[in-house]
Amino acid sequence: MPVYSERLRAALFLAERAHRGQNRKGREVPYVLHPVSVATLLFAAGADEDLVCAGYLHDVGKLVVDRDIINAPYHINAKQSSELSRHPSAGYEILAPIRHPYADIPLMAKYHHERLDGRGYPDGLVDEQIPLGAKIVSLADSFDAMTTDRPYRRRRSFEDVVQDLRQNSGKQFDCTVVRAFARAMLKEVTGETKERRIVKMLGKGYLDGEKVPTLLTDLIADMERAKRPVDQEEQQTAGA
Ligand SMILES: [Fe+2]
Secondary structure: OOHHHHHHHHHHHHHHHHHOEEOOOOOEEOOOHHHHHHHHHHHHOOOOHHHHHHHHHOOHHHHHOOHHHHOOOOOOOHHHHHHHOOHHHHHHHHHOOOOOOOOOHHHHHHOOOOOOOOOOOOOOOOHHHOOHHHHHHHHHHHHHHHOOOEOOEOOOOHHHHHHHHHHHEOOOEOHHHHHHHHHHHHHHHHOOOOOOHHHHHHOOOOOOOOOHHHHHHHHHHHHHHHHOOHHHHHHHHHHO
16 A cells, blocks of 8 residues: 555554543444545555545544444434534544645545535535545445444345445446446456455455346446436437
């Protein structure tokens, strides 16, 4: 891993040791393990170092949120959800005064819960208003959430995850970003690349099913169709 992101990883490891504490039920709670897996996923998918760093730092605003909400072993209620939704703006406030080699990191943190359809937060931005880096972190964050066991649910099957990405592309996720990520996974499962970072990260068997290459190929094709400009579609229809 490149130098700056490697230093960040070390700093977060130390921060976790320092901040690791207990919630009200006496259970030990880590602060940073989840961002580490998002950063690792971005690195595995071949993202540039600024994105890997944003993967580490995007949830730093959770430091201002009650630990019991962050680590709740159940679905949180509306009031708790509203408290949790402060974290992107809080993260921006924490990161903006720091001199980073990558100046876009604070904005990636601020906008990683925005959605293309304007139903995200904190600012309800739409597609072209959301920085590309924030869209990429958003996808990695959601993919990580869907493919990781959480205290209140098991991770979802890969088929289920692919269907979620398909249904939410153009609404929550950017089709171009989904396509690039699916391509990175397909290269690994077909052996086009020797790297098997994503496969390893997801654990034995998760990306090894017979259906996986077809699921990814179909998803990529759907994302290409979805991203095609309207006038091009019309020309093709007229010429058919
Ligand atoms: Fe977040």
